[in-house]
Amino acid sequence: MIPVESTKGSVFSDGNRIYTLSYNPGIRVYGEKLVRISDQEYREWNPRKSKLASYIKVGGKVFPIKRDSRILYLGASSGTTASHISDIAVDGRIYCVEFSPRMFRGLVNSCAARPNMLPILGDACNPAEYQFAVGSVDVVYADVAQKRQADIIADNMDLFHADIGIVAIKARSEDVTSQPSDVYRASERRLRERGFDILDSRDLEPYENSHSMILFKRA
Ligand code: SAM
Numbered sequence: 408m409i410p411v412e413s414t415k416g417s418v419f420s421d422g423n424r425i426y427t428l429s430y431n432p433g434i435r436v437y438g439e440k441l442v443r444i445s446d447q448e449y450r451e452w453n454p455r456k457s458k459l460a461s462y463i464k465v466g467g468k469v470f471p472i473k474r475d476s477r478i479l480y481l482g483a484s485s486g487t488t489a490s491h492i493s494d495i496a497v498d499g500r501i502y503c504v505e506f507s508p509r510m511f512r513g514l515v516n517s518c519a520a521r522p523n524m525l526p527i528l529g530d531a532c533n534p535a536e537y538q539f540a541v542g543s544v545d546v547v548y549a550d551v552a553q554k555r556q557a558d559i560i561a562d563n564m565d566l567f568h569a570d571i572g573i574v575a576i577k578a579r580s581e582d583v584t585s586q587p588s589d590v591y592r593a594s595e596r597r598l599r600e601r602g603f604d605i606l607d608s609r610d611l612e613p614y615e616n617s618h619s620m621i622l623f624k625r626a
Contacts, residue, residue: 417474417495418452418463419444425452425460427494431520436490450494454614457488458550458575461614469607469622471571475499477544479567481531481559482551485513486524492548493521502541506530531559534566543568550575557597557621564603570625572603578617591619598623 419426426442426449433448435441440451454461463470472478472492476499483489483503492501503518504527505511511528518524529537531551547569549560560574576594578587585593588610595605603623611618 417497418470419449420463425454425463426450427452427491430494430497430523434520436517437485437487450491452491457491458611458615458618458620459488459491459548459573461611462609462620464614465609465611467607467609467620467622471546471573471622472496473499476546477542478502479541479544479547479563479569480504481547481549481563483514483526484510484550486517486526488548488550489514489524490517490521493524496523499523499545500525502527502537502544504529504531504537531563534563538566541567545569546571546573548573552577552580554580556580557594557601561598561601561603564625572598572621572623574598574621574623575611575615576619576621578619587617587619591621594619595621602626 417428429448429450442449452460454464472495476496478501480489480501480503483505489501489503501524505514514526518526527537527540544567547560547564556576560572564572578590581590604626605623607622609620
């Protein structure tokens with residue numbers, strides 16, 4: 408596992424804001440600010456728009472995405488977070504799965520100038536649908552905001568032989584009546600039952616209400 412600091416070069420923090428070194432200088436993906444640092448262009452990574460950035464902002468130290476990682480991204484939406492992962496995994500590949508045709512159109516645009524991002528119109532609950540396009544991956548990242556979040560990522564990790572998982576848990580998608588912290592603990596329990604060890608688990612407040620991020624690996 409590599410700490411956030413060792414991605415230096417592709418991730419930069421000035422102690423307040425976070426940036427990624429742009430894979431595609433001059434181009435904004437979601438209206439983010441572009442800045443020059445040491446003569447290179449970086450894109451501001453907004454923790455209010457990306458749960459992976461908010462994980463770093465709340466003190467998350469486990470960051471398993473490397474320059475050459477192959478990543479399956481479930482719930483890519485129009486590609487906000489996926490584009491920052493694309494800045495980091497420059498020599499890797501991000502398979503971006505999204506099932507909403509409307510979001511998918513934006514995702515296709517985000518992927519157009521980024522050869523390491525591949526858009527896939529598919530349902531994360533049915534990974535066999537996109538098995539032909541993916542092969543094996545190192546990391547599965549899931550942000551699907553629907554029921555059974557732990558099982559959806561675990562099913563994909565099993566099918567694509569991934570050892571590392573990162574899942575954003577939206578408490579209200581699992582159960583609107585339970586305390587978010589109970590939902591997070593139940594998701595961690597479920598991941599352990601599915602054969603994984605929890606590496607880190609953090610509440611994303613104040614950037615995201617009632618969300619946590621769980622990072623885990625195959626036991
Ligand atoms: N991860 C995105 C980001 O940070 O840029 C935001 C994701 S948004 C919270 C959740 C997305 O998951 C939505 O675009 C939704 O359409 C998609 N989604 C929900 N269930 C899905 C499923 N079963 N398969 C594929 N996409 C799904």
